Amino acid sequence: MTNMFPALLDVTMTARKVSNSDMARAIYGTRINRRGYPEARGRDHVLHWRKGDITPDDKSVAKIAAVLKVPAETLQLVRDNDEFGLW
Numbered sequence: 001m002t003n004m005f006p007a008l009l010d011v012t013m014t015a016r017k018v019s020n021s022d023m024a025r026a027i028y029g030t031r032i033n034r035r036g037y038p039e040a041r042g043r044d045h046v047l048h049w050r051k052g053d054i055t056p057d058d059k060s061v062a063k064i065a066a067v068l069k070v071p072a073e074t075l076q077l078v079r080d081n082d083e084f085g086l087w
Helices: 005-015 020-028 043-051 058-068 072-080
Strands: 030-032 038-040
Touching (some): 005 043, 005 058, 005 072, 020 058
Antiparallel strands (some): 030 038
């Protein structure tokens, strides 16, 4: 069994209608791109978390939990247990 954090993050973000840009903006803020428009920083991080390519650190997990309105402890437990066995 593999780590279920990416699946939990993806399902929860979808259910709460939180886009990658929304999540990245809440965690990392915005910047002005080359064309002069504001964009979310760190969108690529969120995409990689959802795909399971990288794992967020404790500080990011706490911010993710705040955005999604779920207990940070739950996300940390799922993230830290490769064989969590919920599914």
